[in-house]
Structures are given as structure tokens and as C-alpha cells.
Amino acid sequence: MFISSAYAQTAPAAAGGDMMSTITSMAPLLLMFVVLYFIMIRPQMKRQKETKAMLEALAKGDEVVTTGGMLGKINKLGDSMIGLEIAPGVEVQVQRGAVVQVLPKGTVAK
Numbered sequence: 001m002f003i004s005s006a007y008a009q010t011a012p013a014a015a016g017g018d019m020m021s022t023i024t025s026m027a028p029l030l031l032m033f034v035v036l037y038f039i040m041i042r043p044q045m046k047r048q049k050e051t052k053a054m055l056e057a058l059a060k061g062d063e064v065v066t067t068g069g070m071l072g073k074i075n076k077l078g079d080s081m082i083g084l085e086i087a088p089g090v091e092v093q094v095q096r097g098a099v100v101q102v103l104p105k106g107t108v109a110k
Contacts (some may be wrong), residue, residue, distance in 0.1 A: 053082065055096055063103040066094055071108050 058064070062074045064084070075091055076083030082099070085091050 009046060057100060058096065058102070060100065061105075063105065063108045064099045065101045065103060067097045067099070067100055070094075071103070073108055 013025055032050055058074060058077065060077055063071065064074060065071055066084070070084065071090070072084035072086040072092070074082050075085045078096075080096055081093050082096055083091050084094050
């Protein structure tokens with residue numbers, strides 16, 4: 001009375017070689033990946049390359065800023081550590097990766 005009879009329907013035959021519908025259904029996913037690559041991944045890789053080049057080019061006498069905001073002049077260079085003079089007679093050891101920016105000469109006032 002309240003429930004009607006349900007009859008099974010036959011499934012439509014699967015299209016065996018419809019390549020165009022497959023490409024059309026994958027197009028939005030591929031488009032999203034391409035946009036993601038050009039907007040996010042590629043600029044990040046470029047920034048990493050520039051940072052690596054800047055850290056490798058550090059030299060004694062360069063004036064730098066660290067991630068903590070300290071400004072100083074490089075006195076000693078090591079493979080992973082640098083000696084940074086932050087005031088006359090005051091030298092601290094920081095990791096090379098903590099350097100964020102190389103400043104123009106004469107920026108750090110003594």
C-alpha cells in the first residue's frame with residue numbers, strides 16, 4: 001500500500017574505447033595541477049635557489065641580518081656556522097642558515 005514495488009534496471013553498456021570522454025573528465029584535474037605548479041611550486045623553487053646562492057656567497061666582512069633580527073658583520077666563516085660581530089668586541093656564533101639577508105656595506109653602525 002505505502003511501499004511500491006522496485007524493479008531492477010539494466011545497466012547501460014560500457015563504452016569500450018571512448019578516449020575523448022576520459023580526456024574531458026581528466027582535464028580539470030590536469031589544469032589544476034598546471035596552475036598549482038606555476039603559481040606555487042615554481043616560485044618557491046626559485047626562492048630556494050636564490051637563498052642557497054646567497055648563503056654560499058657569504059664572505060668575511062659582509063653585513064647580514066639573521067632570522068632573529070640581529071644585525072652584524074661576519075668575522076669567521078665555517079661550513080655550517082659563522083662568527084657574527086654584533087657590537088665592538090661582542091661576537092656570537094650563528095648557523096649559516098639563520099642568515100636572511102645580506103645588507104649593503106656600511107649599513108651596520110658601530
